[in-house]
Ligand SMILES: NC(=O)C1=CN([C@@H]2O[C@H](COP(=O)(O)OP(=O)(O)OC[C@H]3O[C@@H](n4cnc5c(N)ncnc54)[C@H](OP(=O)(O)O)[C@@H]3O)[C@@H](O)[C@H]2O)C=CC1
């Protein structure tokens with residue numbers, strides 16, 4: 001390994017969450033040497049996703065502190081532990097099935113915020129810090145399991161490709177992989193609830209698969225322009241555009257002669273999830289849940305909605321198999337087939353990461369990219 005830091009702990013800056021609901025604190029953090037099957041990465045850029053905010057707020061049942069959050073990252077491998085060969089997981093039931101992108105190999109320890117051997121690689125102020133989602137990209141260096149990272153072409157700009165680490169891939173994959181039997185069919189009618197990064201990415205996938213109608217539902221009027229720019233054909237603001245006692249599902253059913261072929265929840269609101277299901281066409285309409293809802297929240301509908309042929313499902317990371325399909329998405333971006341630059345509305349340095357979270361709640365923020373090497 002050519003890096004002189006290999007084999008030694010590295011002290012660098014990271015944004016630490018000491019407790020739920022508090023601003024992050026940029027601290028000196030010691031990042032341990034990667035052990036067997038692990039990779040230490042110098043993070044160059046990270047996006048900030050709503051799922052980071054959700055965990056940091058304390059609403060994630062798996063959230064634990066102190067922690068280094070962040071999961072939309074791009075960087076350069078600094079050193080690797082023993083036995084790292086960059087092979088995909090072939091061992092677990094999930095990966096062997098080929099039916100899902102969820103991998104069970106390290107999920108249990110990942111959910112507890114530790115590496116597969118049960119320990120942490122981060123220390124600050126004499127305390128161990130937890131990892132998040134197996135990535136912790138809010139640190140200038142991080143250690144991940146080999147199967148949690150993917151090598152992509154070094155020609156791709158990392159301040160763009162970091163965003164393929166979650167939001168864009170999630171929405172796009174939901175439309176082209178998870179919906180139906182391998183993606184939305186040509187000519188389908190689609191409704192997207194919530195036009196943030198994830199919803200706009202669903203639109204991008206629906207356009208790619210030649211949907212005939214793409215209706216966007218968002219409570220924020222400024223999202224109409226965004227939705228149209230990405231290829232939506234219609235926009236409804238349920239907070240303003242409905243008649244007295246009219247529901248959004250009734251409006252959508254009326255607009256589509258009986259309901260939609262596909263609907264997507266990209267809000268994380270369980271009431272919206274119900275509307276999205278009930279806006280589906282009787283007999284075959286399918287609703288895909290993407291949004292993450294807080295602990296304790298549950299979805300409900302009349303079972304009759306399902307008895308009469310509507311289908312409810314969900315997906316993580318759009319159903320995209322990161323280790324085998326991410327390279328193709330990066331190539332699509334490089335050849336102009338996949339929009340990424342268009343999502344970047346804000347930029348910050350590591351020192352401005354709290355501002356990135358504040359900006360995220362503004363209607364005009366789609367994604368903020370954080371330069372991790374500049375404090
Ligand atoms: N399953 C997975 O793998 C992943 C899930 N997620 C989740 O997906 C969700 C969307 O993420 P992201 O696109 O970044 O989020 P954003 O907050 O950027 O987008 C959500 C949009 O929905 C709008 N909205 C809020 N309430 C309603 C409503 N009642 N009806 C219609 N629109 C509404 C919001 O408006 P306003 O801004 O005015 O509130 C906003 O425009 C989040 O829950 C996130 O955690 C993200 C990545 C991966």
Ligand SMILES: N[C@@H](CCC(=O)N[C@@H](CSC=O)C(=O)NCC(=O)O)C(=O)O
Nearest residue numbers: 049051060061062102107166292316317
């Ligand atoms: N830990 C939470 C659920 C959080 C969640 O749903 N995460 C999604 C990704 S959201 C990304 O921005 C996910 O991939 N889930 C699959 C998984 O195995 O974690 C809870 O317990 O509710």
Ligand SMILES: [Zn+2]
Nearest residue numbers: 089092095103
């Ligand atoms: Zn696996």
Ligand SMILES: [Zn+2]
Nearest residue numbers: 049051166167
């Ligand atoms: Zn995310």
